[in-house]
Amino acid sequence: MSMPIARVNELDCEEFVQIFGNAVEHCSICAAAVWRHSPFNDVYQIYNKTAEFLDQLPISGKEAVLRLHPDLAGKLAISGRLTNESSREQTLSGMLALSETEKEMLERLNTSYKSKFKFPFVICVRENKKKAIFDGIRARLANTPEEETLVGLEEVKKICRLRLLDIVDPGCPKL
Numbered sequence: 001m002s003m004p005i006a007r008v009n010e011l012d013c014e015e016f017v018q019i020f021g022n023a024v025e026h027c028s029i030c031a032a033a034v035w036r037h038s039p040f041n042d043v044y045q046i047y048n049k050t051a052e053f054l055d056q057l058p059i060s061g062k063e064a065v066l067r068l069h070p071d072l073a074g075k076l077a078i079s080g081r082l083t084n085e086s087s088r089e090q091t092l093s094g095m096l097a098l099s100e101t102e103k104e105m106l107e108r109l110n111t112s113y114k115s116k117f118k119f120p121f122v123i124c125v126r127e128n129k130k131k132a133i134f135d136g137i138r139a140r141l142a143n144t145p146e147e148e149t150l151v152g153l154e155e156v157k158k159i160c161r162l163r164l165l166d167i168v169d170p171g172c173p174k175l
């Protein structure tokens with residue numbers, strides 16, 4: 001499905017939230033806030049308004065957005081309960097086909113990460129190969145909670161940008 005922007009601009013809030021409600025994982029409030037800025041010039045404006053909404057959240061709200069994300073190759077993935085978007089991303093990146101050793105290593109890293117930050121490690125898996133994901137979680141474990149909330153939120157934005165581009169036809173390529 002790749003929708004022209006003119007069609008997006010015809011959607012009422014309910015329809016918009018139905019279609020864009022998972023552009024940020026499980027965060028339909030974000031889509032409802034962004035709809036207010038309709039009509040949009042293009043998909044990039046939808047992205048910019050989403051990023052603005054995320055940026056203006058207090059730190060507790062930013063952490064909450066991170067907490068709406070599933071663990072990489074975690075329980076939800078194993079039991080087939082990921083959202084369609086997340087399932088597709090984790091499958092394509094190879095995160096759902098790890099060796100037993102890799103699974104154990106990731107589980108250990110995810111546990112350390114969550115006990116330090118109290119939210120899951122989030123990385124845009126479509127922009128990172130397996131090694132970069134493992135290196136990323138190790139390196140980011142050294143961040144302070146304040147730094148890491150912001151780093152995680154930038155990854156949420158990257159995930160969102162790609163999800164929006166899956167839904168809306170970008171029209172002329174952006175220079």
Ligand SMILES: NC(=O)NC1NC(=O)NC1=O
Pocket residue numbers: 069070071072085086087089090120121122123124125126159
């Ligand atoms: N935890 C985490 O990074 N989850 C994800 N990353 C991504 O690109 N899709 C996800 O579901």
